[in-house]
Amino acid sequence: MKISVSILTLDFANVEKTFVPIAKDVDYIHMDIMDAEFVPNISFGYSVVGALRKLTNKPFDTHLMMMHPQNYIEQFVKAGSQYITFHVEADCDVMETIKLIKSFGIKAGISIKPKTSVEEIEKYLPYVDMVLVMSVEPGFGGQKFMESAIDKTKKLKELKEKNGYNYLINIDGGINGNTAPLISKYVDLAVSGSYICNADNPKERIEVLKNL
Ligand code: DX5
Ligand code: ZN
Numbered sequence: 001m002k003i004s005v006s007i008l009t010l011d012f013a014n015v016e017k018t019f020v021p022i023a024k025d026v027d028y029i030h031m032d033i034m035d036a037e038f039v040p041n042i043s044f045g046y047s048v049v050g051a052l053r054k055l056t057n058k059p060f061d062t063h064l065m066m067m068h069p070q071n072y073i074e075q076f077v078k079a080g081s082q083y084i085t086f087h088v089e090a091d092c093d094v095m096e097t098i099k100l101i102k103s104f105g106i107k108a109g110i111s112i113k114p115k116t117s118v119e120e121i122e123k124y125l126p127y128v129d130m131v132l133v134m135s136v137e138p139g140f141g142g143q144k145f146m147e148s149a150i151d152k153t154k155k156l157k158e159l160k161e162k163n164g165y166n167y168l169i170n171i172d173g174g175i176n177g178n179t180a181p182l183i184s185k186y187v188d189l190a191v192s193g194s195y196i197c198n199a200d201n202p203k204e205r206i207e208v209l210k211n212l
């Protein structure tokens with residue numbers, strides 16, 4: 001299982017010391033973008049993503065929690081994203097948005113909130129490079145893992161193997177040393193935020209997750 005670190009709860013006042021060492025140890029950097037409309041919170045935007053791009057070569061796995069993701073794809077591509085994932089619950093044409101992301105030569109992902117089923121996105125699965133299963137309600141870091149996400153990752157793995165699909169299975173929310181073993185055999189990568197970023201020794205925690 002690969003690790004994508006969510007930097008939502010990182011100390012941004014000191015990124016050389018907080019961000020750079022973590023970036024060295026993980027596989028992807030997960031950028032949580034919130035618009036105060038799709039979720040009741042605001043995080044950071046493409047100028048911050050672009051600034052962090054100068055500090056690491058690791059792929060950026062950008063997660064748009066936005067009501068109108070289709071209007072901001074180009075900015076997040078220019079800021080240095082390798083994957084852009086948006087929500088199927090957003091106010092956009094899902095197929096057109098997948099095509100738009102891919103038109104920039106990067107990978108496209110779709111994400112589902114806890115109340116959305118895998119069946120609802122089955123028709124898009126042949127066309128995406130990543131499926132992100134939310135294991136918390138999007139909007140805030142540090143929430144409790146919802147076990148209802150486990151079966152969704154299992155189902156996505158079955159569909160992927162049965163049909164020869166190419167997407168990476170990713171999970172986001174409440175991933176730590178206790179919850180990661182519940183999903184590690186189904187997912188290709190997992191997002192972990194506060195468990196890594198708020199630890200005294202982030203490296204040790206990344207190792208715990210990587211060695212499952
Ligand atoms: C939730 C975000 C996250 C999440 C990860 O809205 O999408 O990526 O906060 O952080 P932890 O691991 O603290 O749940
Ligand atoms: Zn996220």
